[in-house]
Amino acid sequence: MALLVVGSIALDTVKTPVEEHGDLFGGSASYAATAASYFSPVKLVGIVGTDFPQTEFDFWKSRKIDTAGVQRVEGKTFRWSGEYAWDLNTRQTRSTELNVFEKFEPKLPRSYRKADFVLLANIAPALQSRVLKQMERPHFVVADTMNLWIETTRADLDTLLPNVDLLILNDSEAREMTKETSLIKAGRGIRKMGPRYVAIKKGEHGALLFGDNEFFSCGAYPLEDIHDPTGAGDTFAGGMAGYLAGTVRKVHFTDLRKAMIYGSVLASFCVEAFSLERLRNLTMDQINERYEAFKLMSQFEVIT
Amino acid sequence: MALLVVGSIALDTVKTPVEEHGDLFGGSASYAATAASYFSPVKLVGIVGTDFPQTEFDFWKSRKIDTAGVQRVEGKTFRWSGEYAWDLNTRQTRSTELNVFEKFEPKLPRSYRKADFVLLANIAPALQSRVLKQMERPHFVVADTMNLWIETTRADLDTLLPNVDLLILNDSEAREMTKETSLIKAGRGIRKMGPRYVAIKKGEHGALLFGDNEFFSCGAYPLEDIHDPTGAGDTFAGGMAGYLAGTVRKVHFTDLRKAMIYGSVLASFCVEAFSLERLRNLTMDQINERYEAFKLMSQFEVIT
Numbered sequence: 001m002a003l004l005v006v007g008s009i010a011l012d013t014v015k016t017p018v019e020e021h022g023d024l025f026g027g028s029a030s031y032a033a034t035a036a037s038y039f040s041p042v043k044l045v046g047i048v049g050t051d052f053p054q055t056e057f058d059f060w061k062s063r064k065i066d067t068a069g070v071q072r073v074e075g076k077t078f079r080w081s082g083e084y085a086w087d088l089n090t091r092q093t094r095s096t097e098l099n100v101f102e103k104f105e106p107k108l109p110r111s112y113r114k115a116d117f118v119l120l121a122n123i124a125p126a127l128q129s130r131v132l133k134q135m136e137r138p139h140f141v142v143a144d145t146m147n148l149w150i151e152t153t154r155a156d157l158d159t160l161l162p163n164v165d166l167l168i169l170n171d172s173e174a175r176e177m178t179k180e181t182s183l184i185k186a187g188r189g190i191r192k193m194g195p196r197y198v199a200i201k202k203g204e205h206g207a208l209l210f211g212d213n214e215f216f217s218c219g220a221y222p223l224e225d226i227h228d229p230t231g232a233g234d235t236f237a238g239g240m241a242g243y244l245a246g247t248v249r250k251v252h253f254t255d256l257r258k259a260m261i262y263g264s265v266l267a268s269f270c271v272e273a274f275s276l277e278r279l280r281n282l283t284m285d286q287i288n289e290r291y292e293a294f295k296l297m298s299q300f301e302v303i304t
Numbered sequence: 305m306a307l308l309v310v311g312s313i314a315l316d317t318v319k320t321p322v323e324e325h326g327d328l329f330g331g332s333a334s335y336a337a338t339a340a341s342y343f344s345p346v347k348l349v350g351i352v353g354t355d356f357p358q359t360e361f362d363f364w365k366s367r368k369i370d371t372a373g374v375q376r377v378e379g380k381t382f383r384w385s386g387e388y389a390w391d392l393n394t395r396q397t398r399s400t401e402l403n404v405f406e407k408f409e410p411k412l413p414r415s416y417r418k419a420d421f422v423l424l425a426n427i428a429p430a431l432q433s434r435v436l437k438q439m440e441r442p443h444f445v446v447a448d449t450m451n452l453w454i455e456t457t458r459a460d461l462d463t464l465l466p467n468v469d470l471l472i473l474n475d476s477e478a479r480e481m482t483k484e485t486s487l488i489k490a491g492r493g494i495r496k497m498g499p500r501y502v503a504i505k506k507g508e509h510g511a512l513l514f515g516d517n518e519f520f521s522c523g524a525y526p527l528e529d530i531h532d533p534t535g536a537g538d539t540f541a542g543g544m545a546g547y548l549a550g551t552v553r554k555v556h557f558t559d560l561r562k563a564m565i566y567g568s569v570l571a572s573f574c575v576e577a578f579s580l581e582r583l584r585n586l587t588m589d590q591i592n593e594r595y596e597a598f599k600l601m602s603q604f605e606v607i608t
Contacts (some may be wrong), residue, residue, distance in 0.1 A: 045314050087485045181391045183508065184526045204487065205509035217523030217601050219510070222488045258602035259532070298602050300561035 002066075003245035004112055004138075004240065005033045006045035006131045007100065007121025009070070011052070012187035014230050014274060016088065025229075027058055027078065028121035028144065031104055031234035034118065035113035035266040035278045036242025037063040038287060045131065049077040049100045052110035059280065060137035068109045076101040088226050089203065108134040117245035120164075122146050123155040132163055141250045142166045142241040143195075144234065150177050161194030166256070168237045170201045183208060197256060199240070201233055209260055211253045218260055219298060228274045232267045235279065237244045239266030241270055265290040306370075307549035308416055308442075309337045310349035310435045311425025313358070313374070317385035318534050318578060320392065328534075328579035329360055329380065332425035332448065336540035338583045339570040340423065340546025341367040342591060345398045349373035349435065353381040353404045363584065372413045378406040393507065395583065412438040421549035424468075426450050427540055429460040436467055442554050446470045446545040447499075448538065454481050465498030469571050470560070472485065474505045487512060501560060503544070505537055512562055513558045523565055523602060524596055525572035531536045532578045539583065543570030566601045569594040 006028030013022040017139040030245040033042045042065045052072065060067050078101035081094040106127060113136050120128035128143055143164040149157050156179060161167065167190060169177070174186040177193075183200055187210035190198045198210045240256075240263035248255045265287055272278045311333030315327040337346045347370045356376065364371050382405035385398040410431060414490045417440050424432035424447040432447055447468040453461050454477060465471065471494060475479070476491040481497075487504055491514035504512045510523040544560075544567035552559045569591055574584045 036499075081517070102474075182528055182530075184528050188528075202509065205506065207520070208523075208526075215526055216604070217510070217526070217600050218589060219512075219521030219523070220603070222519055224486055224488050224492075226486075261604050297521050298604075300520070300522070300565050301599060 001116045001119045001245050002041040002043055003027050003036050003241055004043045004108075004115035004131075004135070004206030005036060005119045005121055005241070006106055006128070007085050007123050007144075007234070008078055009046040009048050010078045010080050012079070012230065013035065013094075015083040015094075015229055016228060017084065017086050019274070020095065021225075021274050026231060026275060028123065029281070030143075031231035031270065031276060032119055032121040032241070033060070033065050033237030034063060034276055035235040035263075036245070036268070037065050038266070038282060039239070039242035039262070040117070040246030041241070042066065043069060043115055045106050045108065045112070046188060047071045047073060047075065047078075047100050047104045049075045053076045055178055068250040069107070070113055071104075071107070071276070073100050075148065082112070082230065084229065088229055090231075104129050106134075109194055115229045115239060116140070118142065119146065119237060119241035121237060125149050125153055125160045129156065129160050129163070131168040132160075140165045140241075140244060142168065142237060143238045144168045147174065147176060158193065164195045165251070166197040166199060166240075168199045168201065168233075168240070170203070170233060174198075174200045190299065197253075199260065201236055203232075205228075207236070207264065208261055209256055211256070214253045215259060216253070216257045218264060221264060221293065222297065223268055223271065226271045229271050230274075231276070232270050235270040236263040236267040239263035263298065264294065305347040305420045305549050306347055307340050307421045307545055308347045308349065308412075308419040308430070308439070308546075309333050309340060309423045310373075311336060311427050311448075311538070312382055312514070313350040313352050313356070314382045314384050316383070316579070317398075318532055319387040319398075320532060321388065321390050322370045323531075323578070325578050330384065330535060330579060332427065332535075332538040334360075335430070335535035335574065335580060336423055336425040336542030336545070337369050338367060339366070339539040339542030339574070339581050341369050341569075342570070342588065343543075344421070344550030345545035346370065346546070347373060347419055349416070351375045351377060351382075351404050351408045352380045353377065355418075356381045363523045369527055370415075370594045373411070373416055375408075375411070377404050382496050386534065388533065392533055395533070409492055410435050410438075417572060420444070420544060422446065423541060423545035424448065425462065425541060428463045429453050429457055433460065433467070436464075443551060444469045445549060446472065446541060446548075448472045449477065451477050462497065468499045469555070470501040470503060470544075471499040472503045472505065472537075472544070473489070473509070474537060476557075478502075478504045494499075501557075501587060503564065505540055507536075508534075511540070511564055511568065513560055515560070520557070520561045520564065522568060522598065525568060525597065526601065527572055527575065530575045533575050534578075536574050537582070538566040539574040540571040542551050543567035564589070565595055567600065568598065
């Protein structure tokens, strides 16, 4: 089934201790939609300015990503610039130019409204809620968020949460949201705020998944070198939601376990190059090879 | 088969943000031997002073831990005092009194020398080497270490490593030892220093295991509350080594995977109370229940 993805579409400038690149194709929806497109048809919702390259529309088309919901308006595309510390684990935002994003009002084409699966990639929770309101009872809603919204628009986030089936956030955001140092307490605490399932991303340490009396923990794919962590979280969310939309009719905890692994696999490719470069031309063989590696690296009861 | 355990036996004072207790039974060998005793007979090597309570010898006896190699000499037992930060993730040593430990020269009773499995729990690497020299070709040698030895007696540690089959250390120690930020690079780098296998403990994030082209990653048991992290690493090492000694004739990577889970299970009990309190009276049912929980929390290809 199709997955509706809404989020930011951006042109990024990224500086790591080793390299700096500008005018990079980025944004939460770009990463998420591309990752998801390996598993299911995608209907993209977003906004770009007149400076946005037509080549990316061609790329989306090549990946069967429907762009009927992408508005192209007068002005400049949303721009973000960030710099990573020496260990690539922390980053500072150098600048954010909202540009056309400032007045973004998501409008769903009629053909989008019946999508059964929705990924509300990282944007303001009020916008995420306004997308949901235009939809006809989706079966499964995944939402991503970030520290900015926890700190500045908490009421909007709290309004959204009961309408979310799976909330994805990272470890520091989970701690911030609950004021708990234990991630186990944090994950369980966030479930009480509304979402049936909560996934906590821990970067190099993998991810945790919380359900009703259910728990899943996975490691990260063992990469020696990371080139650019930008978009890894968005890619994780896109891989998870795409796998669910493309494979499952009714989501159970068992499906979410596999979805976490596929999200982790896609994220492992994402960080191997700047922008979406590594995600543009993957094959299902490459994806499944890493999925199998996850099996090998996590099993301790070998079936012989 | 029997496991020889050598390390420190101590009386600890531990302060957490919530509680403070003194005269606690502790030390790397005490934790490791107790954890191991759930899986195999243990032959303990260490030293205590005349202030050391006879009740602990009785406890060892009750757990079938052979104390023929524990010297009791005139003077005070080794004492350590530490204080944990609010999140229990970092600690400061407040004081260390070597006392009788200062002149400790491990002497293996004749009955110890043929042990097939050895755990060199955390003590100075020169002492660890002197224990190995008294042994007749053990099949499998596990060693634990700490930042102190990496910083102050690195040459001794480097001499020991080629004689070690499995080195266990924590994430910050692995990074310090190799000057690598990536734990994947660190784990692989340490193997080149001698040990066939390397286990990196990551506290709440679980543990990683490196072999020749083999890799295993596991999470930590999901505990909401931790009361005292002291000894968790020693317990992990003891659980791993004990499981191997008690279950396996010839160690393969498959056995090490299971051993990591048993080590994690024992460590999860350890941190639930101060000192060794939670480790004194476990049942195999309790241990196996958590082992099963590890299976459930890490599988994503369900066999139905």
